[in-house]
Amino acid sequence: MKSTIAVALNDRTYEISIAPGNLDRLGIQCQRLGLGKKIVLVSNPTVFEHYGERTIATLAQAGFEVSYCELPDGEQYKTRDSVAQIQDFALDNGLDRASTFVALGGGVIGDMTGFAAATCLRGVNVIQVPTTLLAMVDSAIGGKTGVNTPKGKNLIGAFHQPLLVWTDPDVLATLPAREFRAGMAEVIKYAVIGDPALFQLLAAADGLQQHNISPELLTTILTRSAAAKADVVSQDEHELTGLRATLNYGHTIGHAIESVTKYVVVNHGEAVAMGMVAAAQLAVKLQISAHWTELEAQRQADVIRKADLATELPAGIDLQQIVNTLKSDKKVKAGKGVFILPTQIGATATIAYEVLHPTDELVSDRSIEQVLTAMLPIAST
């Protein structure tokens, strides 16, 4: 099974290719694209150990000169300093405007390599070769690149679309189960916000853990998720119309949970799953739609649990801290905070915070606490 999706962006239109065995065909594809001779491969030791040599081999066989820039593994290295390291490495290795960066890794490698490509010689090409489920269905697509600063995540960056997203589902074989789950949270998100058929597939599957998803279902999941992301990016590349914001379903409370648990106890996908549970319950309480009732909220929770994702907050979490984090959100402060809430399986509405608490104070402790305590229980210790 293989599939190809176009991200339609006029003269910057590019292809997402999803097929087992793609990794060893990367060199031929780069030849077809007529790229310049020099390729800078960026990865981390964990990924490189599994797939580095094969990536270099396919590129070298196709006649490319590959230089390899290795960065340490982990979100804590997603910094301006790491990007400067990639830039200096590329310039030291004779990067020119026809050269191409290849990002082999998950979201951290992809975001930093994309940003380096955006800023070397005022912009050169980058090819994303995602190796995590999260990167395959989300971060490798859409051109959001960047790094964190002490003030927050992804505050420095650029929109820089890749030339190609080259996905090989086979590389997920070596992905740790927890990272697979994190990616599944985003897959479930796409299903709930816009793809009822995908939701049916997920709901009907025997299980959504890595070991019991068939190769066919995996390719279908990757394809439908990537297509959903591509569709939104095509229509709202720079996040101006609000459409791209619908991808933030589950992310508002999710980000706060991640932040409070210091990105360690709960990872991004796990936090998004919890955020979706809360948003789903909120939609029920607000009676936002006749097609989103306790039944739909439960169907979503069932799918989330099937992926081994938690539907409760971690034991011992400090609720007040989450409330404080949400309140300190700049968008909330500016009166521009919104929740993306489901209106049926496959559709959402954008609800301003005001609706949650239509009094003087825009976001009170009480209104957020209501959302959290009434709608997202804390696991018992």
Place this chain on the structure above:
Amino acid sequence: MKSTIAVALNDRTYEISIAPGNLDRLGIQCQRLGLGKKIVLVSNPTVFEHYGERTIATLAQAGFEVSYCELPDGEQYKTRDSVAQIQDFALDNGLDRASTFVALGGGVIGDMTGFAAATCLRGVNVIQVPTTLLAMVDSAIGGKTGVNTPKGKNLIGAFHQPLLVWTDPDVLATLPAREFRAGMAEVIKYAVIGDPALFQLLAAADGLQQHNISPELLTTILTRSAAAKADVVSQDEHELTGLRATLNYGHTIGHAIESVTKYVVVNHGEAVAMGMVAAAQLAVKLQISAHWTELEAQRQADVIRKADLATELPAGIDLQQIVNTLKSDKKVKAGKGVFILPTQIGATATIAYEVLHPTDELVSDRSIEQVLTAMLPIAST
């Protein structure tokens, strides 16, 4: 006298406004543009001493919240670290997507502020308020932003068009004479490569030093130069078609001279003037056109001298070093080096290096030495 030029770039079209007194009208203009409340002003102590308080006053009177980020004065500070300083300052001061950077200064401040704007929150608006002649006619227009690295100048950066270029010729009153001359070199360049009428004005003027240019002539010079740059940028924003490369007339040898003299003995504009003298002589020797003879080369040299710019290399310069620098140019090595040569007052041709030395070795010492020694004499000690 005031004038307005549009840089036509579809939905990113913007205006260059040139008028005495503009500085004190910046606030009103920002109001008209409907900008968000927060403005981050970036400048250096030298410029700020003269124009900082007035800039803050006009913005504050128009209801904007201005925070001021000061960077040290000088090309040696045009680094990634300085840009990180601007980014952190902006984020610490609550920058949001509706916020605007204002670059008050010359090319260094403009390039770094533009790059910070390109990369904060994946891109916010920047207004260029150029305070040097060079910035007014060249660097503030066209969206090239970036910084230097140990490997070379402007290697890291982005294309990020400003929202507005707001030029007040009155601020040139405090510009050191040497910097004024440097800007005049670029003005003469525009005249030679594409504006015969401007060339006539320059040739007919009593003098081209700061003190004997009338306000009317100054505004005309600024307007015609900015229009020339705007025209090229509109047609070749990302330097893809080669048109934007015509702006490099005088710059190939010029860059080498700058580099060999370590950016101290000879500044950018002075080096460009020398480069134009060499290119003009080369065009004569190559008999590139019946309309570019020794007469035209001399007319250009006369105008250059009238601006108090040197038409000879500085005494004691090591010619071999310039030759080596030119030979190490990556474009030259890749066989893609070109000279922009004049074919008449107001037109150029693009000549590959091969023409200069059509033998096995693409660029020999001898061919470049010929260009330099035969065409650009060294001043006697």
